Amino acid sequence: MAETSAPARYTELTDLYSDRAKMTGPGIVGLDPRVIRKVISFSGGYPDATSLPIQDIIEATRVALERDGEWALQYAFGSGIPELVEQLRIKLERDQGIKAGVENILITNGGSQALGLIYEMFVNPGDVILSEAPYFLGAVHYARQNGAEVHEIGLDDEGLIVADLEAELKALRAAGKRAKFLYLVPNFxxxxxxxxxxxxxKQIIALAQEYGLPILEDDAYFDLRFDGEKVPTFYTLDGSGLVMYCGTFSKILSAGIRLGWVVAAPDVIAHLSGLKTDYGTGAFASAVAAEFAGSGTLLEHIQELKALYHARRDVMLAALEAEMPAGTSWTHPTGGFFIWVTLPAGVTSAEVTRLAQQRGVGVSDGTYFYTRGGGESNVRLSYSFNTADEIRTGVRILGDVIREVQAVHG
Ligand SMILES: Cc1ncc(COP(=O)(O)O)c(C=O)c1O
Structure with a gap:
């Protein structure tokens, strides 16, 4: 009998994927988020679990549904449900000093969607964007997804290095090119x-205005300042329509509620809204957040969070002081979630990250935060997720790991 091959039961579709899907590559499938509980996790930007305002959200949900349940459970076409847009307008003016009208605001499915839409709206494959470096992993991802050519500009402890930005802008102008925007995270x-x-x-705004450079200001951590006075946003310093200001409820309310925003010029907002493929950001989550913000609970909650993360930051800084071998240095954030560690000479982030993981401590390899190389002797630590005791234990293990790597190379 002639040999027959088994009928193909599975059709490979890969060849049909769009360039965008191929540039993006596969995402994570089937991951249980609880996996981060298996280690002391200094690696993600996870909000503290005990601080999540579960009872207040239950109450806000009840009130929102009883008051206007129909519209909380309906489609919400457009740029955001009016109740949340209004609460955000109040918050932005009170806290950020940003005056925005309805036409300036788009509510998004997390700050991530806000960023992703802006990349999608401005970047064609091969376009140049500028970014501070190291920079947020999500922004690394959106750049790859849209085929952007990212020109990275280094940071010192006051922000990105202005002389390097100016040199970059001059070089682009000489080559007849214009960067689509500059991405930065101004606070923590x-x-x-x-x-x-x-x-x-002010220096960056002056250059942006001189060169017509839009700025994508990602202010995800604005509210979580522990020390010092708040600094005016790029958005308020500009006032000429060059700045797109993004934020999120993830760090101050809940990451699971998936709500963020963009504040920008009306035409930018209208086009971003046009690119959204979800018939509007979820009305249910938005109604709950609006109630949470409108009742004053959000303000109180932010105060509690600041006290909590402040204490955690202090614990981690003290632990680093006690446990790190000579030659290690680290940043001293005045808010937010993260500390950036520079390892002693000869110790690589790849080795430290791998060995720490084996001992039950997750840290982020510094190389993840660059697209063109860098971070080989850095790791990022987050103090947001673990208790004070876990932080002390984790940092002690990290110190041991670094010393072991040093001993091998020494
Ligand atoms: C700098 C920065 N921007 C934006 C986001 C987006 O957060 P989300 O999509 O949860 O609102 C994050 C989250 O970790 C972040 O760290």
Whole structure:
């Protein structure tokens, strides 16, 4: 009998994928988020679990549904349900000093969607964007997804290095090119924890205005300041429509509620809204958040969070002081979640990350936060998720690991 091959039961679709899907690559499938509980996790930007306002959210949900349940459970086309847009307008003016109208605001499915939409709206494959470096992993991802050519500009402890930005802008102009935007996280930056000084912000705005450079200001950690005075946003310093200001409820309310926002010029907002493929950000989550913010609970909750993360930061800084071998240095954030550690000479982030993971401590390899190389002797630590005792234990293990790697190479 002639040999027959088994009928194909599975059709490979890979060849049909769009360039965008191929540039993006596969995502994570089937991961149980609880996995981070298996280690002392200094690696993610997870909000503290005990502080999640479960009872207040139950109450806000009840009130929102009883008051206007129909519209909380309906489609919500457009740029955001009016109740949440209004609460955000109040919050932005009170806390950030940003005056925004309805036409300036888009509510998104987390700050991540806000960023992703902006990359999608501005970047064609091969376009140049500028970014502080090291920079937020999500932004690394959106750049790859849209085929952006990212020109990275280094940071010192007051923000990105202005002379390097200016040199980059001059070189682009000489080549007849214009960067689509500059991405930066001005407060308690992810991954380094640094905050841009007022002087630095003004210098960057002056250059942006001279060169017509839009700025994507990702202010995910704005509310979580422990020390010092707040610094004016790029958005308020500009006032000429160049800045797109993004934020999120993830760190101050709940990451699971998936709500964020963009504040920008009306035409930008309208086009971003046009790119959204979800018929509007979830009305249910939005109604709950609006109730939470409107009742004053959000303000109280932010105060509690600041006290909590402040204490955690202090514990981690003290533990680093006690446990790190000579030659290790780290940043001293005045808010947010992150500390950026520079390892002693000869010790690589790859070895430290691998060995720490084996001993039950998750840290983020510094190389993840660059697209063009860098971070080989850095790790990012987050103090947001673990208890004080876990932080002390984790940092002690990390110190041991670094010393062991040093001993092998020494
Ligand atoms: C700098 C920065 N931007 C944006 C986000 C987006 O957060 P989300 O999508 O949860 O709102 C994060 C989250 O970790 C972040 O660290």
């Amino acid at each position: 930056q992810n991954p380094t924890g640094i905050t841009y000084s007022l002087e630095r912000r």
